[in-house]
Amino acid sequence: MFCRSDGVRGEAMEPPVASCRCHFFDGCSDLQPPPPTGGGEHWVDEVLRRRFLRLARWKEKRRRLDRSLPVTSLMEFNSEDEIQQLSLSTDFLVELSDGIFAKRESCSTFATFSHQAVNFILSLLKNILLSKREKELVEEIIDGLVTRLMKRMCTIPENAGTSDSGPVDCSDAQFNVQHLFRKLGNEEFIGQRIILAVSQKISNVSESLLLLDPFDDSFPDMHGNMFIMIQLIEFLISDYMKIWLCCEQFDKKIFEEWVRSILKARKDLEVVENINGLYVVYIERVVGRLAREVAPAAYQGKLDLDVFSKLLC
Structure with a gap:
């Protein structure tokens, strides 16, 4: 023992x-709300x-x-x-x-x-x-968890290492970490912070793509990271947005912060559309879903109407 x-x-x-x-990890790639729980x-x-x-x-x-x-x-x-x-x-x-x-x-x-x-x-x-x-200490612990898992999920060859036959595919491990984020997002306190961190990371990566040599070894992995991050935001909104809005301890301040951050990410991705137009297609799908989910909250005063109107643009 x-x-x-x-x-x-x-x-x-x-x-x-x-x-x-x-x-x-069953059904981790399915885009659908989780079954109702007691x-x-x-x-x-x-x-x-x-x-x-x-x-x-x-x-x-x-x-x-x-x-x-x-x-x-x-x-x-x-x-x-x-x-x-x-x-x-x-x-x-x-x-x-x-x-x-x-x-x-x-x-x-x-x-x-x-x-x-x-x-x-x-x-x-x-x-x-x-x-x-x-609360401040708890926020520090959760923010640290999100930051560290983010580094794992957005792995590139320099961090992932290589094998004798060349770069090693870490996509399965990345999707496992994405699923960890998705499950942790069940708690509004974590989920909203995940979306904020991911949307800010999307903006940072889009800026890096503009300056990166397309023949750089890390270029394909940065593209893969972009899609896995956009997909994670869509998962979290689809799974939990309605549940978060009904939470008694719902944090209106961070909610508005990450909505603005997603709008900024969309704007930043439009700049790199000439590199890969699918970025804009995917982020627009996320913004559309978000607009549908938060419409009632906007009219209840939980989200600034000016911010909501930008989601509809």
């Missing part, structure tokens, strides 16, 4: 995981919760030991500190994503562990937000 619940002792081996197939959508079984936390803590101890930190620092973990658990869980999820890029494929336990990690993060975040504690 790995260790007791307090993590004080145990063999240095990863806890086993059930061998049954996890369906977490009030327990964030519920995490207590046994799985303890098992996941034990694994996450074990991973964290290994990571700290690899960095030659004092062993005494490993005993500072407070199992009752939900914010600390949230930080630990986000680190664990990023480490899982690093693993699939390093191996060029997802291992048999990746779906199960990432499924548990996402559920655990959503459950913790819901409890923390309801208690209205340490």
Whole structure:
């Protein structure tokens, strides 16, 4: 057995995981709203919760030991500190994503562990937000998670590495990370921040494409990244926009910020239309869907009508 619940002792081996197939990544390319769920959508079984936390803590101890930190620092973990658990869980999820890029494929336990990690993060975040504690620290943790996963999803050869036969295709790993984003977006606090970060990244990449040599090795990958980012925004709007707008803690400020950011991304993509006109086609589809979804919110005062009118242009 790995260790007791307090993590004080145990063999240095990863806890086993059930061998049954996890369906977490099934249908990850389908553009359709998720089936309706009851009030327990964030519920995490207590046994799985303890098992996941034990694994996450074990991973964290290994990571700290690899960095030659004092062993005494490993005993500072407070199992009752939900914010600390949230930080630990986000680190664990990023480490899982690093693993699939390093191996060029997802291992048999990746779906199960990432499924548990996402559920655990959503459950913790819901409890923390309801208690209205340490909002700035929580924002920092979530923004860090989004930023780090974004770097994995937008991999280019310099970051992805190559094999003896040439550049390695990381598209499957990228779509896995895209799906992690899509699942994390179930929580409005995370989902809106994902769209903001992605739309800003689209603008940055479009500027880079204008200056990049078309014969540069990273050019095709930047094109692939552009499409996967636009697709992610469409997924999130399709899946959750109606749910977010009904959320009691809906953040109107960040909502308006990312809508403006999408409009800027559309304008920036129009500049590079001569390179690839499909960018504009896809972003226009996203803007059209967004306009349909947020129309009621605009007339309810949740979105500036001037901003909404630009969505209709």
